[in-house]
Amino acid sequence: AQRVTQPEKLLSVFKGAPVELKCNYSYSGSPELFWYVQYSRQRLQLLLRHISRESIKGFTADLNKGETSFHLKKPFAQEEDSAMYYCALTPGAGSYQLTFGKGTKLSVIP
Amino acid sequence: EAGVAQSPRYKIIEKRQSVAFWCNPISGHATLYWYQQILGQGPKLLIQFQNNGVVDDSQLPKDRFSAERLKGVDSTLKIQPAKLEDSAVYLCASSLAFSYEQYFGPGTRLTVT
Numbered sequence: 001a002q003r004v005t006q007p008e009k010l011l012s013v014f015k016g017a018p019v020e021l022k023c024n025y026s027y028s029g030s031p032e033l034f035w036y037v038q039y040s041r042q043r044l045q046l047l048l049r050h051i052s053r054e055s056i057k058g059f060t061a062d063l064n065k066g067e068t069s070f071h072l073k074k075p076f077a078q079e080e081d082s083a084m085y086y087c088a089l090t091p092g093a094g095s096y097q098l099t100f101g102k103g104t105k106l107s108v109i110p
Numbered sequence: 111e112a113g114v115a116q117s118p119r120y121k122i123i124e125k126r127q128s129v130a131f132w133c134n135p136i137s138g139h140a141t142l143y144w145y146q147q148i149l150g151q152g153p154k155l156l157i158q159f160q161n162n163g164v165v166d167d168s169q170l171p172k173d174r175f176s177a178e179r180l181k182g183v184d185s186t187l188k189i190q191p192a193k194l195e196d197s198a199v200y201l202c203a204s205s206l207a208f209s210y211e212q213y214f215g216p217g218t219r220l221t222v223t
Contacts, residue, residue, distance in 0.1 A: 044201065045214065098153070098155065102150065102151055
């Protein structure tokens with residue numbers, strides 16, 4: 001069975017500081033990895049997907065298969081980045097069901 | 111485009127009562143998911159529909175939970191009878207067929223007293 005671990009429940013950084021939200025996963029196959037974000041009083045929404053290799057709102061995430069990690073990074077945090085961030089995976093190979101981590105609340109201090 | 115709609119947004123019931131949640135997915139989205147999110151946890155998949163057929167309901171507590179998606183559009187999730195541990199936010203999500211991107215509704219917050 002797959003598992004997603006986000007070790008930090010809360011991460012506080014100052015505006016302009018670098019941000020790294022950690023995500024580790026366990027799955028024997030080749031999963032698809034995602035980051036979802038939920039801003040205050042908004043819906044859960046997709047932030048980025050590893051296979052697209054895009055930078056969304058300045059965030060990037062690299063899949064490290066050796067370390068089974070998919071950390072989310074941003075070089076300079078903005079106040080509007082404050083939100084709840086969830087790492088998630090699907091088994092891939094035609095399966096689209098998401099397994100989520102418990103989430104990390106990012107608080108950017110002005 | 112209109113997003114995923116859910117109702118009600120909030121519901122308070124006593125244990126052993128029944129409750130139903132409704133979801134209207136984005137038009138044209140063949141796949142629909144129900145998740146349960148307990149406070150402090152990430153969403154947990156309960157059931158996945160493809161059109162009006164069930165793809166996976168392995169994590170649905172079938173002794174008390176049921177879900178249907180008649181006509182392959184709207185869906186309802188029912189709990190009967192409710193337990194205290196069912197207190198959670200119930201999220202509905204939809205996606206195009208064979209797509210990894212899921213669009214979430216606002217959720218229904220259920221409190222069982």
